[in-house]
Amino acid sequence: MDEVIMDQIMYVAHQTVSWIASVAIIFGGVVPYIPQYRDIRRTQNAEGFSTYVCLVLLVANILRILFRFGRYFETPLLWQSIIMIITMLIMLNLCTNVRMATELNTKRRSFTGAKLYDSLQPRCAPESTDSKDEEIKVPKRLFLDDARCQVLAAHVLELLFKMRSSLIEVLWLSGSCCE
Numbered sequence: 001m002d003e004v005i006m007d008q009i010m011y012v013a014h015q016t017v018s019w020i021a022s023v024a025i026i027f028g029g030v031v032p033y034i035p036q037y038r039d040i041r042r043t044q045n046a047e048g049f050s051t052y053v054c055l056v057l058l059v060a061n062i063l064r065i066l067f068r069f070g071r072y073f074e075t076p077l078l079w080q081s082i083i084m085i086i087t088m089l090i091m092l093n094l095c096t097n098v099r100m101a102t103e104l105n106t107k108r109r110s111f112t113g114a115k116l117y118d119s120l121q122p123r124c125a126p127e128s129t130d131s132k133d134e135e136i137k138v139p140k141r142l143f144l145d146d147a148r149c150q151v152l153a154a155h156v157l158e159l160l161f162k163m164r165s166s167l168i169e170v171l172w173l174s175g176s177c178c179e
Contacts, residue, residue, distance in 0.1 A: 022076040029080060030087045037094060044102070046095040054088045054095075061085050 040046045061081040068078055 025076045026079045026083055029084050033087055033091055037091060040094055040098060044098050046098040046102075049091070049095055051092060051095055054092050057084060058088045061088075 036049060040049060061084045064081045065078065065085075067073075
């Protein structure tokens with residue numbers, strides 16, 4: 001009788017530990033991005049965050065999901081990939097919005113336009129510059145909203161559908177190493 005009770009206790013303990021480990025696997029990759037998200041949102045400054053990391057993680061997790069069609073793996077890993085893709089899209093959205101707002105705030109716009117104003121000035125008058133009309137130089141955008149990135153993503157997806165399972169396995173391993 002003691003042996004049956006002990007087996008039931010061990011079964012419940014095993015299931016509990018397995019469930020806790022699965023939850024940790026699913027949400028463990030997202031936890032480091034929570035403070036970053038809160039910090040970027042609070043300060044409205046995304047300078048220290050690399051969108052290229054988001055790109056690499058998006059590609060790696062998409063490859064992992066595509067790999068599952070060829071070779072089955074555990075469901076918590078599939079959920080981890082789905083949660084990471086959602087997280088990376090949320091982070092990219094936040095960074096893009098913050099950088100666009102920062103970029104729009106640093107540029108000064110004129111209703112009449114500087115070229116029209118300059119063409120109406122007499123040629124012999126000394127040039128006077130008004131600091132309000134000058135445009136502040138903004139660094140080149142680093143976030144991924146180019147048409148080049150969309151074309152690259154389309155080519156990657158096209159290649160993925162043409163590949164054989166052995167190549168998908170190589171990409172799976174490289175995607176797992178990127179994380």
